[in-house]
Amino acid sequence: MTNEKLTMKIGSGLGEILLDIAQNHISRGDCEKAITTYTDSLHGFTEEYALMCLKNKAVLVVDEENQLVNLIDDNEELLKENAARVYDWNYIIKNQISTLDSLLDHRNYIMDNFNTYYHGNIEDYNIDEMMHRYFNDELLMNIGKHHIAARLIASPDTKIHNTLESNPQSIWDRMADAIEYEDPENPNENISNWERILYYTVEYVKTIKLLHKEFVKFDKMYHWLLNHGLIEHVKFIEVKAERICNILNIFSDDNHGYYNALCDEELHNYKEHLYVDLLHTTFGNEYCKNGILKKEIMDGYDAGWLSPIGEYYAGNGETSSMIHMNIAEHIFKGINVYGCRMAKDGVSEWSGTNSPEYWLEKNGWVKIHHNDCYGSFIGERNPDKRTPEFPYHYCPTEIQVKMICNYADKFYNGKFYTEANCLGRIRHKDPFSTYKVRQMDEFKLHEIFGY
Numbered sequence: 001m002t003n004e005k006l007t008m009k010i011g012s013g014l015g016e017i018l019l020d021i022a023q024n025h026i027s028r029g030d031c032e033k034a035i036t037t038y039t040d041s042l043h044g045f046t047e048e049y050a051l052m053c054l055k056n057k058a059v060l061v062v063d064e065e066n067q068l069v070n071l072i073d074d075n076e077e078l079l080k081e082n083a084a085r086v087y088d089w090n091y092i093i094k095n096q097i098s099t100l101d102s103l104l105d106h107r108n109y110i111m112d113n114f115n116t117y118y119h120g121n122i123e124d125y126n127i128d129e130m131m132h133r134y135f136n137d138e139l140l141m142n143i144g145k146h147h148i149a150a151r152l153i154a155s156p157d158t159k160i161h162n163t164l165e166s167n168p169q170s171i172w173d174r175m176a177d178a179i180e181y182e183d184p185e186n187p188n189e190n191i192s193n194w195e196r197i198l199y200y201t202v203e204y205v206k207t208i209k210l211l212h213k214e215f216v217k218f219d220k221m222y223h224w225l226l227n228h229g230l231i232e233h234v235k236f237i238e239v240k241a242e243r244i245c246n247i248l249n250i251f252s253d254d255n256h257g258y259y260n261a262l263c264d265e266e267l268h269n270y271k272e273h274l275y276v277d278l279l280h281t282t283f284g285n286e287y288c289k290n291g292i293l294k295k296e297i298m299d300g301y302d303a304g305w306l307s308p309i310g311e312y313y314a315g316n317g318e319t320s321s322m323i324h325m326n327i328a329e330h331i332f333k334g335i336n337v338y339g340c341r342m343a344k345d346g347v348s349e350w351s352g353t354n355s356p357e358y359w360l361e362k363n364g365w366v367k368i369h370h371n372d373c374y375g376s377f378i379g380e381r382n383p384d385k386r387t388p389e390f391p392y393h394y395c396p397t398e399i400q401v402k403m404i405c406n407y408a409d410k411f412y413n414g415k416f417y418t419e420a421n422c423l424g425r426i427r428h429k430d431p432f433s434t435y436k437v438r439q440m441d442e443f444k445l446h447e448i449f450g451y
Contacts, residue, residue, distance in 0.1 A: 014069065015060030016085060018042075019053060023087045026054075029217035031224035042069060051228055056086045089231045096218045097234065100244065103211045107247070110207060114200040117193045122204050124256035134194045147262055148172050149198040154266035158206040175199065201258070208251050212274055215244050219281035236301075238283070238293045239316070245287035248278055291334030292327070297368075297407050305331075306366040306373075307338075310399040314368070324367055325357050332356035345388070364393035366400055367420070371412040371431065373404045374419050377449040381442070395445035405434035418448050 018037055025033035038050035049071055052058035058073035059082045072078055114122045118130065131146050148168045152158050160169040175191070179199050182188040219241070225231040250256075252275040257267055278284035287293055295301060295314040303323040304314025313331060315323045329349050332342050338360075347359050361367070361376040379392030386392070396404070408416040415431035432448060440448070 012062045014062050015053070018060065019085055022050070022054060026089075026221060026224070027087070027092065029220040031220055054086070054228075055230060056083050089225050093218075093222060093225065093231055093234065096214070096221065097237070097240070099214055100211070100218060100240065103207055103214060104243070104247075107204065107207050107211070110200050110204045114197065114204065117200075118197045121256070122201060123251055124258075126259040127198075127201075128260060130197060131194060134192070144168075145171070145175065145195060145198060146260075149202050150258065150260040150262035152202045153205050153258060153260075154263035156209075156270070158202065158209065172202075208248070209270075211244065212248055212277065215241075215248065215284075216277050216281055219283050223282045233296060235296075235299045236316070238295050241283040242287060242293045245278065245284050245293070248274060248284070249288060252278065289334065290331070290336040291339075292330040297403055298410060300407075300411050301368075303327075303367075303369045305360055306368060306400055306403060308364040308393065308397045308400060310397075310403055312403070319369070324369070325355075328356035328360050331360070362391050364397070366396055366404065368404070368407070369420065371408065371416045372419065372421050373408070373416050375449060377446055381446070395442045395449055401437060401440075401445065405438055408434050 018041060022034040022037040025031065025037060034054060035047050035050045038045050038053065039047065049058070052071070052073065053060060056079055058071050059075070059078050061070045061072050061078070062068070063070060111122055118125070127146050127150060131140055131143065135143060148160070148171060151160050151168065152172065155161075160172070175195055176199055178188055178191055179196060182191070222231070222234070222237070226233060252271045254268055254271050257264060275288075279288055283293060292313055295304060295312050297304070297306065297312040297314070301314035302316045303319075304312055305324065305327055306312050313327050315327060317323050331338050332347060332349060333339060341363075342356055342359050345354075345359065347354055347356055349356060352358075364375070364377070366373055366375045375393075375396065377393055377395050379390065379394050380386050381394040404416065405414075408414055412431075414434045416434070417431050419427055437445075437448075
């Protein structure tokens with residue numbers, strides 16, 4: 001028996017290989033593996049060093065003669081040459097957002113077409129009952145496409161792979177092709193309305209599953225890259241994420257379904273999986289808990305609410321769309337500290353004087369609408385003297401003042417009003433400068449923000 005020794009040499013391309021592997025992990029949403037690619041491969045290599053490589057702040061260089069790996073961070077020519085190998089993550093995130101937009105647009109297209117042929121909820125109707133609108137029991141025994149549709153809904157990838165006895169996938173694909181490629185101005189008369197209903201239902205479920213997959217990947221990529229300084233914040237991204245979270249959260253409701261034995265159990269299991277996945281994303285976890293996502297005030301939303309501790313909830317739209325009222329109701333309905341406090345205080349969305357909107361005003365929140373930043377700061381200076389019946393704050397908090405001033409500096413040349421323009425400029429005809437507001441004490445802040 002001979003003793004054999006395996007000898008391996010480090011190649012010159014090690015740095016490029018590790019960089020490529022790490023970046024591929026990030027692009028698939030397995031972001032932590034980008035770090036362990038380095039730390040597991042190189043003894044003593046730290047997370048800090050790995051991030052330097054990913055940001056092109058340093059380059060791994062192999063000394064083949066001495067079999068040493070060096071981390072070089074002071075060779076400008078080497079860094080410039082290596083820059084071509086580093087992914088443009090801002091561009092990749094932009095493309096990922098475009099993918100999400102396409103899926104959202106396709107979902108709308110499917111719903112519009114479905115509603116043309118069936119007046120009901122595309123996520124919640126009885127497939128068999130729908131088919132009985134077109135066939136009696138005897139005729140339905142000879143129809144199989146609704147069973148194929150149910151099997152497709154049950155399938156993880158919306159395809160039927162078991163074709164030993166027949167080829168149901170082929171049957172479905174021929175029908176789908178006929179619908180997809182027909183002339184909108186001259187619909188195919190050989191396709192029945194019930195076939196279209198089934199087709200759009202299956203396409204809807206397929207789109208939801210794709211949206212689920214792409215959103216989870218996006219959320220992991222976006223927050224990891226943002227937290228590690230590899231990308232910039234995407235303006236208004238929370239609005240898009242909020243919409244997607246709402247769509248996925250509603251679909252995960254197990255009280256909705258298609259009431260068919262061929263898909264009920266699988267759809268139930270998928271919905272559980274979907275909801276768990278949503279909870280494990282940053283945006284999804286916040287949305288499921290609060291029913292709304294915090295926004296970035298420096299993005300420049302049309303209107304929003306700023307809490308005493310600096311949380312900002314906002315939206316875009318016309319004044320007539322009642323943005324403030326809608327946001328307040330979302331906060332009220334969420335499983336969050338404010339919703340719980342509102343419920344304890346007897347708040348009702350149907351009450352004018354005890355509505356979510358008025359509760360926020362009474363509890364020190366600032367309303368922002370373009371360059372109008374105002375509230376109801378008419379309370380006692382000493383918090384101990386405030387009562388449940390009259391909880392109004394005395395003046396905005398330090399963080400509220402700072403955020404309002406930063407916002408006005410960026411968007412309104414350092415000036416803002418402290419009353420709503422819709423009521424007319426009753427108390428303050430001229431705006432206040434952020435320079436002066438930043439220097440005001442609580443008495444002066446009470447004067448300009450109080451009624």
